[in-house]
Amino acid sequence: MAETLIKLDRVTKHYRRDAIDIPVLDKIDLEISQGEFLAMMGPSGSGKTTLLNLIAGIDKPNSGKILVDGKDIAQLNEQQLSKWRARHVGFIFQLYNLIPVLSAFENVELPLLLTNLSKKKRRDHVMTALAVVGLEERENHYPRQLSGGQEQRVAIARAIVTDPSLLVADEPTGDLDAKSAEEILDLLKRLNEEFHKTIIMVTHDPRAAAHAHAVIHLEKGLLSRSGGVYEVPAGHH
């Protein structure tokens, strides 16, 4: 059985809007194994993205613990969280969120600017990441010169360039046609299987969710899990 990478212990999150308290997540418990590919589904407003944001360290719970690799990230301050995210998390967004004035190469290089790597090493890392997503020939292209699927692949290259253990993907195929979506899902699956990335993917699409090892359903702030406990494939460790 695989080691637990992420453990949520009675995590509660609510927002305040105009003095009204809006509960989003209520005492959520969840364990995600290292190397697991997990899909999160649920109706709009069910708290999927909020849960993803909490696990990725871009939002904080009102109560509860979020243990990632044994560290409670809910206790980290903003500076520590920034550093932690840079090292451990890769982000993939529905609308790709590439910087339009930067080329594909520069977009992928962006997280590496925070490291002490030399220019040459940064270039090596970027070209490796672009090769993984099959876009090494497009390094000088700007986002506007790429198709939606290609933009998302650049975004995935940006997410993996620092070699994080965890990839969080919020509706990564939500803005793509079926063919491009299938390519992106195949790529995510490959990153999971070949590169052993733990992937948490929010999706509305059951076909996308079918690529995951397990699916968790969120509804009215409560969570249910379908799919067995993840077993590490032979040769992963």
Place this chain on the structure above:
Amino acid sequence: MKYLRVIIKNIGRNKRRTTLTILSVSVSVFLLATMQAVMSAFGGVSQLTGGEYRVVVRRNTSVADWMPEAYRQKIEQVPGVVEAYPSNWFGGIYKEDKPQYSFAQFYVDTKALFDVQFELQMSSEEKAAFQQERTAAIAGKALADKFQWKVGDVIDLKGAIYPVDLRLTLRGIYTGPQETTFYFHREYVEEALGRPGRVGQFRVKLDSPGSAARVMEEIDNLFKNSAYPTKTETEAAFAASFISMLGNVKALIGGIGLIVVFTITLIGANTMAMSARERVTEVAVMKALGFRPMMILILMLSEAVLIALFGGVLAAVAAKVIYQFVGLGNFLAIFLQNFKISASTIAIALGASALIGLVSGGIPAWNAARISIVDGLRRVA
């Protein structure tokens, strides 16, 4: 340095807006540089010309009013005064009544001139030739170069203030800190005018700079109850009051310069705020990738400062070219003999540009640094 490319690319994001912002900053900084150069020219007179050893006596009403010639003897009797000489602005027309032909013309006591204005450097032969010939004149090297005069040239000045035309012969070219003035004999003009004995100003040489305050007070007390009270001031203050004949140019340029700089700072702040608002999601993404708020603040402030500095450099180059190479500087130099775009003026202009960038970019950058990642990402979703 590794962030420079990101900063430059963001500056080029909206080329039209960036260009207009740079131009706006450059116009305001150009005015600021002009103002600074004018200020330096006022302040620089006494420092550059040994003027700390001199004071200037003029009428208390205006530099355009006159005093009796007889004041000279009384002034020279004041303790601390070494020598004084009368000097009048002639203001004649050379060739045509156009700004490019204007220059400072004074008719003076040529014997005392070189003792009091001891910084004027000229060969003893030229000095003697100038002093011996009633229709002789001397010009500063910069002025002679401008009009390509050489010793022996005849220079005609048509009277504009005084009803007399002069034909003068250039007998010498002096060098020194101020090389844009033209001097000729008081005796010649007085005679032509029927000896009215009127003096526009007395240039007074002191025994030491420390005597200045006392001497100025004593001279003014001497004539306080006369029909022609005086105002004695340092050369720098006199230069400033001379300028006031044109209207309060210093205050005008200074006022306009500061207002424009202030306005440009506000416009810059609005531009930077617009730019920051357009990039809320991008900033949120960068923060999600691990960029700390301080880094976001530095990147966005660097953009604002760099844009403003581009404007500052453009302004400095424009000021240098317009005032010194195109020749407008010579026109201004009639009234401000030390007017120039110096290294310190350029440094102040660039410093002001950087400050415009910092102030205009400060609040938008601060706000961008404080963007919540979740809120920033939600704007897209």
